[in-house]
Amino acid sequence: MKIISGKEVAEHITAELKNKAESLKKGNRRLPKLVIIRVGEKPDDLSYQKGAVKRMDMIGVIHEEVHFEENVPKEEFYKEFDEINNDESVDGILVLRPIPKHLDEDRLMNTINPKKDIDAISPVSLGKLMTGDKNGFAPCTAAGVIEILKYAGVKIRGKKVTIIGRSNVVGRPLALLFVSEDATVTVCHSFTADVKQAGKNAEILVASCGKAKLINSEYVAENAVVIDVGINFDENGKLCGDVDINDIEAVAAACTPVPGGVGAVTTSMLAKQLLLAYEAKEA
Numbered sequence: 374m375k376i377i378s379g380k381e382v383a384e385h386i387t388a389e390l391k392n393k394a395e396s397l398k399k400g401n402r403r404l405p406k407l408v409i410i411r412v413g414e415k416p417d418d419l420s421y422q423k424g425a426v427k428r429m430d431m432i433g434v435i436h437e438e439v440h441f442e443e444n445v446p447k448e449e450f451y452k453e454f455d456e457i458n459n460d461e462s463v464d465g466i467l468v469l470r471p472i473p474k475h476l477d478e479d480r481l482m483n484t485i486n487p488k489k490d491i492d493a494i495s496p497v498s499l500g501k502l503m504t505g506d507k508n509g510f511a512p513c514t515a516a517g518v519i520e521i522l523k524y525a526g527v528k529i530r531g532k533k534v535t536i537i538g539r540s541n542v543v544g545r546p547l548a549l550l551f552v553s554e555d556a557t558v559t560v561c562h563s564f565t566a567d568v569k570q571a572g573k574n575a576e577i578l579v580a581s582c583g584k585a586k587l588i589n590s591e592y593v594a595e596n597a598v599v600i601d602v603g604i605n606f607d608e609n610g611k612l613c614g615d616v617d618i619n620d621i622e623a624v625a626a627a628c629t630p631v632p633g634g635v636g637a638v639t640t641s642m643l644a645k646q647l648l649l650a651y652e653a654k655e656a
């Protein structure tokens with residue numbers, strides 16, 4: 374089984390974006406700016422923030438981290454959020470999600486300026502995704518899955534794809550992206566009658582169910598390409614994916630690792646979409 378390195382894809386995208394940022398600097402232009410908003414201390418949020426900050430520093434764009442306590446009052450949160458949303462110097466906003474219930478994620482999704490919505494949580498961005506409008510932003514992780522497959526030279530057109538998980542941030546948008554790439558898509562969720570069979574039917578299998586190492590050889594077809602989107606922490610606090618990579622070794626043709634797989638590409642897609650937001654604004 375081949376290991377598809379996300380790091381390599383990420384480095385490739387990063388080098389391109391770094392060149393762009395450098396030419397802006399040379400031209401004495403304003404630099405793109407990202408604001409990351411985090412509420413509380415969830416380990417997967419911290420992991421994404423750490424990865425994103427590292428990526429932005431590598432590329433040389435401006436970033437600012439805003440942190441709220443888990444129990445921040447709603448009005449306080451939105452007062453600051455509105456300021457960031459209206460701040461002319463901010464090109465992109467990433468709110469680490471999900472945010473606590475009392476903060477009303479619907480309000481957030483409906484308030485964020487779609488031009489700054491580089492992780493595609495607004496109905497405007499999601500609507501563009503629905504119609505296949507390539508001018509909108511896609512959620513970075515979902516976009517990263519497509520990017521990693523293309524870079525690895527995996528053909529998507531006409532392929533049978535099974536996605537395990539239907540989250541708003543990965544499964545659902547990813548299904549639409551695959552349809553736009555001319556794949557035939559099955560989306561599994563907790564009510565799917567036979568997930569193993571759906572997995573066995575797939576030429577490309579995406580694990581995004583959020584259960585550590587759930588996906589083993591019983592779900593995987595001979596010669597399938599497996600993409601592991603999972604971000605979990607095992608009993609020792611170590612980062613691990615949704616795929617039991619040792620178990621599928623003899624069956625799958627290829628798999629992405631965790632860490633160093635989709636996660637690494639996700640932060641690159643975030644940077645890529647930040648630069649697109651910046652360019653649209655400066656144009």
Ligand SMILES: Nc1nc(=O)c2c([nH]1)NC[C@@H]1CN(c3ccc(C(=O)N[C@@H](CCC(=O)O)C(=O)O)cc3)C=[N+]21
Nearest residue numbers: 417418420421424468469470514604632633636637639
């Ligand atoms: N609005 C929103 N969108 C998300 O996409 C989102 C989110 N909120 N909340 C948190 C989860 C988690 N997540 C990660 C993405 C990349 C890494 C990542 O870069 N991982 C590196 C390792 C980073 C490290 O050094 O810890 C890797 O896999 O190689 C981690 C976690 C995105 N999520």
